[in-house]
Amino acid sequence: MSSELAKSQISSTIVDSIENLKGTHQGFRRAHARGFVYEAVFTPNGAAAPFTTAPHLQGEPVRATVRFSHTDANPHAADNDHAVRGFATKFHLADGTNTDLVMVSVERFVAATPEDFVEFIKAAKADTDAQDPSVPHIKSFVGAHPTVGPALVAAKTITVPVSYGTTQYWAIHAFLWRDASGAVRPVRYSWIPEAGIADASDSASWTPHHLTEELRDRLPVSFVLRVQFGEPGDPTHDSTVAWPADRRTVDVGRIEITKEAPDQEHWQAQVFDPTALVDGIEPSDDPVLAARSTIYAVSFDRRSHQR
Secondary structure, three states: OOHHHHHHHHHHHHHHHHHHHHOOOOOOOOOOOEEEEEEEEEEEOOOOOOOOOOHHHOOOOEEEEEEEEEOOOOOOOOOOOOOOEEEEEEEEOOOOOEEEEEEEOOOOOOOOOHHHHHHHHHHHHHHHHHOOOOOHHHHHHHHHOHHHHHHHHHHHOOOOEOOHHHOOEEOOOOEEEEOOOOOEEEEEEEEEEOOOOOEOOOOOOOOOOHHHHHHHHHOOEEEEEEEEEOOOOOOOOOOOOOOOOOOOEEEEEEEEEEEEOOOHHHHHOOOOOOOOOOOOEEEOOOHHHHHHHHHHHHHHHHHHOOO
């Protein structure tokens, strides 16, 4: 079996498993179903230029499109629940191409491989069907994959944010930066809110779309793009493991999100793909990252055909 065929098959299995766990909603993404899209400008500060030739990280401002989202498959999920949030960015380059950066409000993923992710979803489905609050199947999964424990704790204890604009987001996966001499360095990304990180003290009275409504009143909002540099021995293949906190970080630019995009329907139909990269940035050896483009393609095909 070819590697591409195997990737396609596991990607279809992952989408099948998500649908089996969460159900389907006609025309919507299989995850991050509800989101809203905004216009933005990213201004690099030049700090990345010695380490990567990526055009949007050099010096000139770059137009961007941002999608904030609730990660659930249900587009009607309420904004006051304790859920992971998404922040996807599409940078529009001067040559007419795009490159994407996809982040969520947790630092780690819950599986190291696509196959492990299928196991995780099946375990979650078994505990859901059994209505067992002790989640024995998830506990068994963690026992067999101990590095996922911190990610599950983070997801379970996540707070409700005051705003999409007061939340930190991480790209989860490692990427490789290549400089003009050909030297390669592993990096991880995060967005740091300039307004500071703030959690909601009381969200009981919120409307279902409170965070979108709140951001409409708050705009403009801005974030700093922070890059963490890996050192020898830091894993690039396993998104369940965070790098040590003392690794070097560099702030390489600032994004300002200015207004709601006028054509929401158009943008809701688009894909934000973390493997849509440019010269100067390469994917790491993370197998989950490698599978994401195909997973998104399967999801896109199903929602665009109203399945």
